Amino acid sequence: MPSSGPNTEISKTENGLNYCSTRGPAIQPQGPEAKPLPKITIDGSVIEFMPGDTIMQAAERANVAADIPRYCYHPGLPIAGTCRMCTVEVEKAPKLMTSCSTPAGDGMVVHTRSEKVMKSRTGVMEFLLTNHPLDCPVCDKAGECELQDYNYEYGPGTSRFVEEKRVFKEATTKNLSDKIVLNMNRCVHCERCVRFTDDVTKTNDLVMLNRGWKKELAATDEQRGLWNDYQGCLTDFCPVGALTWSDFRFEKRVWFLRKDTSICDRCSKGCNIEVHSEKEVVYRYLPLFNEKVNGHWICDEGRASHNSIMDPARVVAPMVRPEGGQKPMATSWETLVVDVKKHLKNSKKVLFLVGTDATNEEVQTIKSQASRLANQVELLAYNGTPGINSGKDNKPLDHLLRQSDKTPNTRGVENAGLKIWDGRDNHGADLVIYYRCGRAGAQVIQSIPIILWGVWNDQESKKYNNLVALIPGLATQEKDGSYTNCDGITQNFKMAVKHRGLGLSVNKVFELIS
Amino acid sequence: MSNLVITKHLHEKDSQKLEQYLLHQGYKAAEKALTTMTGEQVVDEVKKSNLRGRGGAGFPTGMKWSFMPKDNKKPKYLVCNADEGEPGTFKDRLILTKNPHAMIEGMLIASHAIGSNVGYVYIRGEFHKEARVLQEAILEARKAGHLGKNIYGTNHHFDIFIYKGAGAYICGEETALLNSLEGKRGEPRLKPPFPAQVGAYGMPSCVNNVETFAAVPFILREGAPAFAAMGTEKSGGTRLFCVSGHVERPGVYELPLTISLRELIDHCGGVRGGRKLKAVIPGGASAPMLRADEIDVKMDFDSLAKAGTMAGSGGVIVMDETVCIVEAASVLLRFYEHESCGQCSQCREGSHWLARMFHRIENGSGTEQDLNFISEICGNMAGQTICAFADAVTGPALSSIRKFRAEFEAHVKQGCCPLKPKHTHVNHTVDKGTGRGASHA
Numbered sequence: 001m002p003s004s005g006p007n008t009e010i011s012k013t014e015n016g017l018n019y020c021s022t023r024g025p026a027i028q029p030q031g032p033e034a035k036p037l038p039k040i041t042i043d044g045s046v047i048e049f050m051p052g053d054t055i056m057q058a059a060e061r062a063n064v065a066a067d068i069p070r071y072c073y074h075p076g077l078p079i080a081g082t083c084r085m086c087t088v089e090v091e092k093a094p095k096l097m098t099s100c101s102t103p104a105g106d107g108m109v110v111h112t113r114s115e116k117v118m119k120s121r122t123g124v125m126e127f128l129l130t131n132h133p134l135d136c137p138v139c140d141k142a143g144e145c146e147l148q149d150y151n152y153e154y155g156p157g158t159s160r161f162v163e164e165k166r167v168f169k170e171a172t173t174k175n176l177s178d179k180i181v182l183n184m185n186r187c188v189h190c191e192r193c194v195r196f197t198d199d200v201t202k203t204n205d206l207v208m209l210n211r212g213w214k215k216e217l218a219a220t221d222e223q224r225g226l227w228n229d230y231q232g233c234l235t236d237f238c239p240v241g242a243l244t245w246s247d248f249r250f251e252k253r254v255w256f257l258r259k260d261t262s263i264c265d266r267c268s269k270g271c272n273i274e275v276h277s278e279k280e281v282v283y284r285y286l287p288l289f290n291e292k293v294n295g296h297w298i299c300d301e302g303r304a305s306h307n308s309i310m311d312p313a314r315v316v317a318p319m320v321r322p323e324g325g326q327k328p329m330a331t332s333w334e335t336l337v338v339d340v341k342k343h344l345k346n347s348k349k350v351l352f353l354v355g356t357d358a359t360n361e362e363v364q365t366i367k368s369q370a371s372r373l374a375n376q377v378e379l380l381a382y383n384g385t386p387g388i389n390s391g392k393d394n395k396p397l398d399h400l401l402r403q404s405d406k407t408p409n410t411r412g413v414e415n416a417g418l419k420i421w422d423g424r425d426n427h428g429a430d431l432v433i434y435y436r437c438g439r440a441g442a443q444v445i446q447s448i449p450i451i452l453w454g455v456w457n458d459q460e461s462k463k464y465n466n467l468v469a470l471i472p473g474l475a476t477q478e479k480d481g482s483y484t485n486c487d488g489i490t491q492n493f494k495m496a497v498k499h500r501g502l503g504l505s506v507n508k509v510f511e512l513i514s
Numbered sequence: 515m516s517n518l519v520i521t522k523h524l525h526e527k528d529s530q531k532l533e534q535y536l537l538h539q540g541y542k543a544a545e546k547a548l549t550t551m552t553g554e555q556v557v558d559e560v561k562k563s564n565l566r567g568r569g570g571a572g573f574p575t576g577m578k579w580s581f582m583p584k585d586n587k588k589p590k591y592l593v594c595n596a597d598e599g600e601p602g603t604f605k606d607r608l609i610l611t612k613n614p615h616a617m618i619e620g621m622l623i624a625s626h627a628i629g630s631n632v633g634y635v636y637i638r639g640e641f642h643k644e645a646r647v648l649q650e651a652i653l654e655a656r657k658a659g660h661l662g663k664n665i666y667g668t669n670h671h672f673d674i675f676i677y678k679g680a681g682a683y684i685c686g687e688e689t690a691l692l693n694s695l696e697g698k699r700g701e702p703r704l705k706p707p708f709p710a711q712v713g714a715y716g717m718p719s720c721v722n723n724v725e726t727f728a729a730v731p732f733i734l735r736e737g738a739p740a741f742a743a744m745g746t747e748k749s750g751g752t753r754l755f756c757v758s759g760h761v762e763r764p765g766v767y768e769l770p771l772t773i774s775l776r777e778l779i780d781h782c783g784g785v786r787g788g789r790k791l792k793a794v795i796p797g798g799a800s801a802p803m804l805r806a807d808e809i810d811v812k813m814d815f816d817s818l819a820k821a822g823t824m825a826g827s828g829g830v831i832v833m834d835e836t837v838c839i840v841e842a843a844s845v846l847l848r849f850y851e852h853e854s855c856g857q858c859s860q861c862r863e864g865s866h867w868l869a870r871m872f873h874r875i876e877n878g879s880g881t882e883q884d885l886n887f888i889s890e891i892c893g894n895m896a897g898q899t900i901c902a903f904a905d906a907v908t909g910p911a912l913s914s915i916r917k918f919r920a921e922f923e924a925h926v927k928q929g930c931c932p933l934k935p936k937h938t939h940v941n942h943t944v945d946k947g948t949g950r951g952a953s954h955a
Contacts (some may be wrong), residue, residue, distance in 0.1 A: 080704075082858050082859070082900065083897060101704050124898075125895075126894070127859050127894070131863060163867065163871065163874070166866070189856060189857075189859070190860070211854065213866035255622075342844040
């Protein structure tokens with residue numbers, strides 16, 4: 001079984017880019033008649049590249065591409081060659097060449113920082129800034145803005161533009177959908193967004209209207225707005241603050257955010273994410289490049305899921321139903337432990353359900369410890385996504401990332417030897433313990449007492465009339481562990497944020513109650 | 515005049531009709547090429563004639579045809595660029611309305627040379643009448659067997675279809691034209707790959723101008739040497755010059771390329787009313803202007819390039835002493851501001867900036883500093899973009915400031931146009947509703 005962690009080798013911050021720009025080293029051809037790889041010299045360093053690479057892609061192989069500024073180029077999108085920011089000087093070429101689109105040639109000598117190149121970049125920066133509103137103090141992108149960063153590096157410093165700036169009155173703040181807000185005045189017309197909807201999501205829901213300096217971004221269907229499921233990615237690669245994620249607007253200045261890597265638990269794909277938090281409050285998830293799993297993207301459902309950790313309705317304190325009481329009440333761990341122990345002792349047979357969102361490590365712990373809880377323990381897994389009764393039932397929902405299995409570790413739980421419970425048969429048990437991390441379904445079992453454990457929210461726990469206790473646990477981003485995704489790839493992850501409630505890890509809880 | 519290639523019989527009634535065209539050995543050249551010559555022989559003949567593309571860039575036509583792949587694995591497309599939009603140019607519409615069969619015959623010969631079975635005529639959106647005349651001509655030719663299957667009993671099939679543009683100047687650029695033909699945004703493509711490898715619908719394509727095609731039948735009929743002899747050493751044949759502006763008799767003139775600009779103006783009756791000449795744009799709006807003392811230059815591609823301008827599309831705009839050069843340049847730049855496709859940063863923002871700056875200077879609110887900026891802005895634009903549009907913008911901007919700087923300085927010093935009384939403030943506004951420019955004097 002292949003095992004790997006989230007792609008932590010190249011972090012965005014180290015690269016100086018808002019997205020990961022990585023292409024592995026060129027693969028040496030095998031076989032007796034294999035020709036040696038072609039080589040290109042970029043700023044004095046000799047780089048081997050794969051035939052067909054452009055200069056930029058060759059630079060990515062040696063991890064020196066971040067030195068070349070770019071707006072329209074993105075490693076996950078088709079090449080446009082329109083921003084003219086990535087021009088480099090190629091020896092023996094009469095003009096400056098765009099490194100994103102010029103094919104690398106064997107023996108080519110490239111200078112990315114010659115005087116001519118720097119002058120051209122300053123020129124481009126000056127042009128791009130002529131009509132830019134320069135509203136960085138109120139722009140959410142400030143701090144991670146490519147226009148800002150490159151302006152510090154290449155910009156002219158002062159402006160000679162004294163004409164009236166272009167203003168798109170209607171598109172100064174325009175909702176393209178309930179998730180995306182457009183500010184057209186900030187746009188630098190790199191058209192990454194248009195190419196993304198054309199070639200990655202293939203939904204064609206963004207277009208450029210008009211031409212020249214009046215070119216304006218709009219939803220193809222103004223009434224419907226954007227309809228692709230990866231709209232958040234538009235805001236990731238938008239080099240300026242033209243496209244912003246409505247949930248993050250005016251929430252936090254980006255330089256306060258701590259960046260940790262984790263795995264998204266919204267479906268069985270296991271996309272790599274970067275958790276952005278301040279003081280253990282999660283503000284957003286961004287995709288983290290992993291060629292084997294999610295490439296450059298994550299879906300909107302996953303991106304919006306940062307809200308669930310911070311959900312005010314999440315139960316983060318132990319709860320028990322008092323003797324003869326109507327409602328479960330919050331209590332201390334001491335009371336809970338006494339109560340749970342009493343229920344376990346009185347039980348003849350316990351049905352222990354493990355949600356398919358438990359990490360591989362938690363499943364192992366439960367497997368080894370569960371039998372000590374009561375006289376007889378039946379251990380089963382539970383998924384709860386309609387139509388998913390095993391890992392094999394998972395179907396991709398589109399050609400990109402989204403999967404029909406909405407739990408992250410069905411394959412891992414199955415690999416540990418647990419059968420998936422059908423949701424009906426009680427197996428003769430007189431007590432149910434259900435452990436899950438917030439993703440597996442909330443199956444209502446009315447006939448026998450139930451102990452809920454893990455990540456639950458108020459509304460869900462209220463459905464259980466026979467709830468006797470609730471043991472708070474940790475969500476995916478709050479613990480270490482590993483998930484095995486729908487393709488069988490096991491990925492380790494570390495704690496991204498500290499749990500802010502009274503929840504405890506599975507190991508700790510077993511120490512207390514057994 | 516016996517040495518006319520395209521306009522020889524245009525004065526005759528119904529010259530656009532097939533029967534009239536057939537009276538003057540029409541389609542004989544195509545028949546000869548298809549029945550007695552191979553494709554390579556046709557290409558060689560065109561190469562020998564020194565025919566150069568009449569669209570603006572002046573690329574040798576025979577060489578362009580020889581770049582087309584020889585194998586027959588993929589379909590190849592022949593495209594005629596009839597998106598004549600260069601300000602000051604109106605030669606193609608003359609051919610399309612008065613001599614469309616010359617162009618059709620030229621396309622037929624070209625299709626044989628490059629091995630193509632389908633031809634598209636990308637015609638400018640505003641050319642309604644021209645498109646109608648051309649469509650009638652195509653129908654006539656199809657009916658008479660000059661287009662269709664097994665033309666002249668050979669195994670060559672060829673047919674022509676008209677595609678109407680939507681009125682964008684940039685679609686005259688060949689790769690933007692191909693994008694538009696495919697139904698995409700009319701934006702120039704990155705090159706390489708060139709259209710000869712990846713053109714219309716991803717297939718090898720050859721794009722030529724209307725006038726280029728119309729000259730081909732003459733070459734095959736009269737022989738390459740006869741055509742080459744009419745021009746200079748490197749550029750054969752005659753050329754249609756579209757003379758507009760302040761001459762006595764503006765119009766389209768077919769003249770040999772050996773003529774000089776001064777002779778051309780005299781040929782059109784000289785500057786109107788005997789006034790003094792001020793400036794000439796010799797090859798469509800994109801060509802840098804020439805001063806009155808620079809007009810002793812031959813009108814072929816190389817001589818004009820040596821004079822620091824270009825032969826371009828053959829649109830000669832003559833301006834006499836009543837013209838304010840700043841206003842003329844401002845009007846041209848407003849055109850470019852409106853027509854930039856907006857892909858490349860420099861062109862999109864630069865054309866806008868220059869247009870605004872010239873407009874300001876024209877209205878007397880320019881500064882000495884602005885005049886120095888112009889050449890720097892142009893320097894940051896020229897040669898840095900995907901297509902040659904940015905270079906075209908710098909043509910009128912740079913040449914006007916370099917050659918008529920005194921006039922710009924007068925605008926700055928006097929705070930108004932020296933040629934006009936102060937109260938006739940020229941207000942070039944852009945109509946918000948239509949996006950079109952409107953001039954209010």
